[in-house]
Amino acid sequence: MRLIIAEKPSLARAIADALPGGSRREDGALHAGDTVVTWCLGHLLEQAPPDAYDPAFKQWRVDHLPILPTRWQLVPRAKARGQLGVIRKLLKQTREVVHAGDPDREGQLLVQEVIEYLGWKGPVSRLLVSDLNRPAVQRALARLEDNARYQPLYRAAESRSRADWLYGINLTRAWTLTGRQAGHDGVLSVGRVQTPVLGLVVRRDAEIRDFVPYPFHVLWADLAVRHGQLRAWWQPGENHRLDAQGRLLDRAPALALAERLPAAEGRLTSLVTRQKRQAAPLPYSLSALQVDAARRFGLSAQAVLDICQRLYERHKLITYPRSDCRYLPDEHFAQARATLESACRSDETLGGWLRGADFRLRSKAWDDKKVGAHHALAPTGKPAELARLEHAEADVFRLIARNVLAQFYPPLAINEVKAEFTILEERFRASGQELLEPGWKPLFATRDEAPPLPPLVEGEPCRVEACDVEDRETRPPEPFNDASLIKAMMNIARYVDDPVVKRTLREHDGLGTEATRAGIIETLIERGYLVRRKKTLRATRLGDGLIASLPQAASRPERTAVWEQRLTAIAERGDDPRPFITALVEDLRDLLDSADAARLRQAMATAQGEAAPTPSRRGKAISTRRRSGKGKPPPRRRQRNNA
Structure with missing residues (x-):
């Protein structure tokens, strides 16, 4: 048998x-x-x-x-x-x-x-x-292959499981016990992925809270040129007071110039036109899909993952969804026309896109060298009766099918135009785009494009028809939402200061995995560290206080991102996992030594995050029950690895 x-x-x-x-x-x-x-x-x-x-x-x-x-x-x-x-x-x-x-x-x-x-x-x-x-x-x-070929993958997964246990069990116990000394009766859960993700949100909230806006000023001029009109923007020189982004901080110079501009004549002194061709976005990985579905449909990362699992398991409409790859195997190219025609013909939207596809084209999406254990999300070819799906399921399926169909459309071709005018010895700039070939863009267009500039010739005259000074104010960064937090986890190198680590992480990016990112967000909400406010994710006072009490090394992404690099080396190169665990234990001892009740007490007292809603029953089991006796944790389910 x-x-x-x-x-x-x-x-x-x-x-x-x-x-x-x-x-x-x-x-x-x-x-x-x-x-x-x-x-x-x-x-x-x-x-x-x-x-x-x-x-x-x-x-x-x-x-x-x-x-x-x-x-x-x-x-x-x-x-x-x-x-x-x-x-x-x-x-x-x-x-x-x-x-x-x-x-x-x-x-x-x-x-x-x-x-x-x-x-x-x-x-x-x-x-x-x-x-x-x-x-x-x-x-x-x-x-079928010999399973021995996949032993390095197994050792990497086993090492990840053991490392998460060591990190989560020890730091959660340490901070929970320290919390008791500081007067906090709940469990303080610490994990090698969840805690740096929480740190991202806490730091973003602090940037927003501490942000001090300041005014800046812009001057525009509507110019009449030979073949129409355009709007150009004054470029103040370094002799004016500017911020780091080159924005004008004093209103007076702009007002003085605006008084002289009406009916002033000038000339187009520089015209740069560059033709750009842009290939279609690649088929989706799970995280890329979660980002787009959150932006377009307001779906949480967990909702997108759950929908994809149903499309894969129950409906059999898409390939394996928990993929971090955006490329497809070469063999899929030969079957792509039949697969997409079968999958898309019964839906009016997909059918329209299907009729515009040119299956003689081959994009860079088909590349065996960039496909690992799994490939990008794609339709399986089973006929999709989208009217029988839940509305959100149909929306997500259309996104997946669209990105594969787009590979059979020509590139988007545009002329990018940058014009610089000299008026009253001051520089004014205008930019625009001329659409040459829409290519795949109609499948993705969600808003009207900016109008192009009229035809221009370098050296032609211009005349100021109208002008005005606009008073603006700097704005704080946007709070995280599901889409931006998933994107931050995908591109974690952007949040790293060390230039050496940043350079390394550009090659091995990612906090968490495709399969875990949505769950990490939900876990942080469940444990009372984050709350959803409308479509945003904000830290609670508990989450804010926990991050403030931890050493930076535990709440920043560098460590866990380096973990993923080492696990990848075990999985792909067969590295010995023992040095990885040994190094982790050394780090763990240093972190345990930094637990401090006074610091935690102060952090909790000064925390400025939002008040969390009443926890769910499961959340109470984790974070709010009182301890039942000396030396024992609060009554709760068996302690899990706190990744």
């Missing part, structure tokens, strides 16, 4: 449906001839709690820290024991095991840790499925 272990029931059903002869369900598995397909239910196992290593660790005490397991243990999740028993029984009857976890780091860990926990010593193959439609699954079944 051959046993295939899928990550979840939906994948197991898709695999069984692709096997010859049909299947029957029996005792937590699907039987198809000599092949049996069973499944996990997400993670069946989890890192053992501290008291599994020493019963004394059930009490939270400072003198226990750091807790450092010498031999790591996994334990079954409470609701997973039954399915774990099914897999154990089937392993005793099989000759070969096929690992069918999702094609990513966590998917590799989820199934392989079960196989190893149950003591299987025989051969293991790897099945990589990114599309649940039957032809795609059949192709994947014909291309």
